[in-house]
Amino acid sequence: MATTTQLDFSLFHSANPTVRTSFCKKLVTTLYQNGFARLINHGVVPSSEIDKAFETSRKFFHLPLSQKLLSPHPASVHPHRGYSAFGIENVSAASKTFESDSPPIPMLKDMKESYDMGSPLDPLYANIWPPGGVYDDFQKVMERFFGVCYRAELEVLEALEVGLGLGLLAGSGNGGGGGGGLRDLHRDGTNELRLTHYPPVRVGEFGGFGFGSGGEDDGDGKGNEARKTRIAAHTDFGSVTLLFQDSVGGLQAALPPKSSNFIEIESGNPHEIILLVGDCLEKLTGLPACRHRVHLPDALKTEKEGEEGEGEVDARFSIAYFGKPDREASLRPLVEGLVREGVEKYMTAGEFQEMRIQGTY
Numbered sequence: 023m024a025t026t027t028q029l030d031f032s033l034f035h036s037a038n039p040t041v042r043t044s045f046c047k048k049l050v051t052t053l054y055q056n057g058f059a060r061l062i063n064h065g066v067v068p069s070s071e072i073d074k075a076f077e078t079s080r081k082f083f084h085l086p087l088s089q090k091l092l093s094p095h096p097a098s099v100h101p102h103r104g105y106s107a108f109g110i111e112n113v114s115a116a117s118k119t120f121e122s123d124s125p126p127i128p129m130l131k132d133m134k135e136s137y138d139m140g141s142p143l144d145p146l147y148a149n150i151w152p153p154g155g156v157y158d159d160f161q162k163v164m165e166r167f168f169g170v171c172y173r174a175e176l177e178v179l180e181a182l183e184v185g186l187g188l189g190l191l192a193g194s195g196n197g198g199g200g201g202g203g204l205r206d207l208h209r210d211g212t213n214e215l216r217l218t219h220y221p222p223v224r225v226g227e228f229g230g231f232g233f234g235s236g237g238e239d240d241g242d243g244k245g246n247e248a249r250k251t252r253i254a255a256h257t258d259f260g261s262v263t264l265l266f267q268d269s270v271g272g273l274q275a276a277l278p279p280k281s282s283n284f285i286e287i288e289s290g291n292p293h294e295i296i297l298l299v300g301d302c303l304e305k306l307t308g309l310p311a312c313r314h315r316v317h318l319p320d321a322l323k324t325e326k327e328g329e330e331g332e333g334e335v336d337a338r339f340s341i342a343y344f345g346k347p348d349r350e351a352s353l354r355p356l357v358e359g360l361v362r363e364g365v366e367k368y369m370t371a372g373e374f375q376e377m378r379i380q381g382t383y
């Protein structure tokens with residue numbers, strides 16, 4: 023199994039400026055090389071809050087389907103809020119419509135159910151909570167966790183500013199003058215949080231391992247019914263994703279970042295923050311967006327030598343916090359070398375996200 027390095031985020035809080043700066047540079051180098059980083063000792067999202075969020079998520083998904091459907095994700099793409107039952111969202115469909123330099127992504131059905139929420143202060147979209155009596159603590163716990171993650175996001179963005187040498191003119195934004203900090207573009211907190219539950223599944227149901235009728239890498243788009251995964255390969259739309267996972271495994275990232283070679287991002291423990299570079303951060307800084315998926319864990323791949331892949335992969339729970347630039351923020355690169363000559367107007371983050379989300383459902 024590949025091993026991916028953990029970075030000690032407590033060094034960012036060091037009183038010694040040299041230690042702090044060198045940590046930030048290491049973070050940036052790691053993200054340039056991998057598109058993701060594993061942060062430990064961060065303290066910024068307390069372990070007790072993470073445990074509580076996972077416990078709440080488990081309780082929510084264990085409710086009867088009829089109860090979960092009382093806070094349904096609308097049939098349209100907006101608002102991206104509420105509960106999506108097993109088989110509703112198909113991430114590879116969205117990824118296919120997006121023009122990128124990544125290899126084409128064959129159609130795979132996602133085996134998951136999820137619950138999405140946004141900022142309680144979002145002026146555009148309200149959250150869709152379970153009605154009274156269904157799960158009364160849910161909203162309180164999730165809103166609190168959302169706030170904690172936003173504070174963590176701002177710290178991560180600050181570390182990136184230091185590591186990239188940005189933000190020297192912090193406060194100026196990036197409205198054409200250049201040189202503003204990343205945090206200036208993330209003031210509204212119009213971010214999203216997603217709880218995901220991947221039910222237990224037989225090993226043989228996964229596509230792409232030479233049994234069943236999978237075959238993820240042939241990409242002919244046929245026989246979709248048989249091609250299943252937990253979540254198909256994609257990049258996240260925003261700037262930084264803070265991901266928390268349990269110990270089941272199967273989260274995989276393309277390494278090198280734009281390739282189709284996937285390595286497993288091991289589950290250290292649920293308190294680790296897995297930091298993924300998203301599309302907007304790539305546009306702003308040139309750090310490569312992390313193409314990732316959740317598939318058959320490496321530890322179970324030996325089963326492909328077995329009879330019919332009859333073993334079972336445990337249920338998996340994850341929590342993803344998607345930090346995004348403000349809707350009005352321009353995606354003009356903050357790194358001057360990336361600014362394209364002749365381009366006068368860059369898309370706003372809101373316009374870009376809209377383009378990406380169309381086709382997800």
Ligand SMILES: O=C(O)CCC(=O)C(=O)O
Pocket residue numbers: 216218253258265266267273314315316339340341342
């Ligand atoms: O479940 C995971 O670990 C990843 C989820 C994910 O990539 C997403 O929801 O965008």
Ligand SMILES: [Fe+2]
Pocket residue numbers: 256257258314
């Ligand atoms: Fe993702």
